Amino acid sequence: MEKYSGFGLFKHALSYHENWQRVWRNPKPKKKYDVVIVGGGGHGLATAYYLAKVHNITNIAVVEKGYLGGGNTARNTTIVRSNYLWDESAFLYEHAMKLWEGLSQDLNYNVMFSQRGVLNLGHTLQDMRDIQRRVNANRLNGIDGEVLDTKQVSEIVPIMDCSANTRYPVLGASWQPRAGVARHDAVAWGYARAADQLGVDLIQQCEVIDILQEDGAAIGVDTKQHGIIKADRIGCVVAGNSSVLAKMAGFRLPLESHPLQALVSEPIKPILDTVVMSNHVHGYVSQSDKGDLVIGAGIDGYNGYGQRGSYTTVEHTIQAIMELFPIFSRVRMNRQWGGIVDTCPDACPIISATPVENLFFNCGWGTGGFKATPGSGHVFAATLAKGEANELAKPFSMFRFHDGTLIDEHGAAGVAH
Amino acid sequence: MFAIYCPYCEELREEEEFHAKGQAHIARPLDPESCSDKEWGEYLYFRDNPRGLHHELWVHGVGCRKFFNITRDTVSYEIKETYKIGAKPRFTATQDH
Numbered sequence: 001m002e003k004y005s006g007f008g009l010f011k012h013a014l015s016y017h018e019n020w021q022r023v024w025r026n027p028k029p030k031k032k033y034d035v036v037i038v039g040g041g042g043h044g045l046a047t048a049y050y051l052a053k054v055h056n057i058t059n060i061a062v063v064e065k066g067y068l069g070g071g072n073t074a075r076n077t078t079i080v081r082s083n084y085l086w087d088e089s090a091f092l093y094e095h096a097m098k099l100w101e102g103l104s105q106d107l108n109y110n111v112m113f114s115q116r117g118v119l120n121l122g123h124t125l126q127d128m129r130d131i132q133r134r135v136n137a138n139r140l141n142g143i144d145g146e147v148l149d150t151k152q153v154s155e156i157v158p159i160m161d162c163s164a165n166t167r168y169p170v171l172g173a174s175w176q177p178r179a180g181v182a183r184h185d186a187v188a189w190g191y192a193r194a195a196d197q198l199g200v201d202l203i204q205q206c207e208v209i210d211i212l213q214e215d216g217a218a219i220g221v222d223t224k225q226h227g228i229i230k231a232d233r234i235g236c237v238v239a240g241n242s243s244v245l246a247k248m249a250g251f252r253l254p255l256e257s258h259p260l261q262a263l264v265s266e267p268i269k270p271i272l273d274t275v276v277m278s279n280h281v282h283g284y285v286s287q288s289d290k291g292d293l294v295i296g297a298g299i300d301g302y303n304g305y306g307q308r309g310s311y312t313t314v315e316h317t318i319q320a321i322m323e324l325f326p327i328f329s330r331v332r333m334n335r336q337w338g339g340i341v342d343t344c345p346d347a348c349p350i351i352s353a354t355p356v357e358n359l360f361f362n363c364g365w366g367t368g369g370f371k372a373t374p375g376s377g378h379v380f381a382a383t384l385a386k387g388e389a390n391e392l393a394k395p396f397s398m399f400r401f402h403d404g405t406l407i408d409e410h411g412a413a414g415v416a417h
Numbered sequence: 418m419f420a421i422y423c424p425y426c427e428e429l430r431e432e433e434e435f436h437a438k439g440q441a442h443i444a445r446p447l448d449p450e451s452c453s454d455k456e457w458g459e460y461l462y463f464r465d466n467p468r469g470l471h472h473e474l475w476v477h478g479v480g481c482r483k484f485f486n487i488t489r490d491t492v493s494y495e496i497k498e499t500y501k502i503g504a505k506p507r508f509t510a511t512q513d514h
Binding site: 243244247253254255256300304306310345401404 | 418419432433436437439454455458459461462463464465466467468471473489491492493494
């Protein structure tokens with residue numbers, strides 16, 4: 001495999017960029033693998049990569065019903081942060097953050113990780129108390145964070161209306177300087193390329209229709225396009241469709257799938273060099289390197305698999321953005337779309353063994369899975385390699401909903417939904 | 418935007434007047450004290466979440482404020498029926514995924 005470099009770019013320019021190698025193979029599936037990963041999004045591909053790289057398990061297939069990174073990896077608003085309140089989630093997301101910081105070098109693929117900082121705004125006294133508590137908890141856990149007042153916020157984002165005249169005045173914010181954004185597609189492509197290079201078979205257009213079992217243990221998957229593929233261990237990383245796969249295996253998950261939508265504007269000149277999020281008025285915005293404003297909305301209240309969101313939800317979000325940024329009032333929106341997120345009752349993921357032996361699920365990331373991509377893959381790979389939960393993943397067992405050890409990040413962690 | 422027929426108001430009203438409350442027909446255990454942790458956890462948190470027909474509990478929040486049920490397709494979002502609490506659905510979910 002060709003190594004990407006500045007020199008390589010120059011070399012290929014001489015032949016008009018017509019001789020670049022294919023980025024990954026398109027193999028036919030083998031009859032049997034050590035590990036089959038269902039779902040070729042960022043988390044699934046990261047899992048495959050770390051299984052091969054860290055645990056030397058290379059006889060792996062990633063089966064994907066569509067194309068690589070075509071689900072929520074392609075639909076999120078690319079925000080990366082680790083300022084979660086509770087220890088369990090703070091450690092998990094900070095683990096991801098540390099991997100993000102070296103990811104482009106590690107993958108030899110520019111994921112355009114940009115640590116431009118994230119502001120979580122507070123609009124009420126209670127918001128500010130929660131922010132102070134969360135920032136203090138973050139700092140005790142070694143995660144960077146600061147509490148800012150209105151003046152400091154307006155210095156960072158001068159175009160935001162921080163006056164007292166708004167309906168929900170900005171009273172302050174939490175500020176995580178190491179947080180930022182990354183190029184979502186590049187994350188999937190970078191992991192795919194690196195995993196393929198280590199011998200992982202990436203099988204696209206291959207839909208799993210059943211999970212085969214023998215004596216209470218999973219032994220393989222049945223697929224629509226390629227028939228039966230056997231495996232010693234199976235990891236499901238299918239976000240919104242997790243409940244559908246669990247049903248195939250004969251159990252239920254504590255999940256509900258909801259549409260979550262986002263939208264982008266026409267490209268404009270650089271105007272916003274950080275990420276602004278607000279739980280209270282319910283919107284978040286950043287500006288991509290291409291120049292378009294990337295705006296995220298809330299989830300629709302009802303269950304849905306339709307990959308589109310409702311008008312009421314998107315209108316609500318635009319109202320919030322308009323209130324914060326009157327300067328954006330004449331910007332035209334270019335595209336709007338929805339993805340299906342699998343929300344957990346405690347707004348924390350499930351990285352877990354299941355009632356079926358050799359079958360593992362990594363799901364329930366809800367509205368905030370993208371930021372965790374490297375960490376999620378890293379700990380899930382360890383879980384799949386050893387057959388038991390990795391230390392960081394242990395608190396995220398699906399059985400926490402039986403014994404009551406929930407990790408209540410709802411409203412605690414700047415989770416915007 | 419859904420237009421939802423409230424079986425109590427007997428009127429077709431806009432989605433914004435309503436609120437989705439999740440899966441319908443979940444029976445509270447008759448004797449919660451004797452439930453195992455697993456049974457109680459299943460009751461509180463575990464859901465069907467089907468891809469296809471789904472029976473849901475909704476509330477007409479800014480209308481009559483009554484709870485009622487909807488049978489809805491979670492892929493096409495088509496509302497098959499709305500019916501009062503205590504009534505049985507006419508459309509039932511198939512075993513399809």
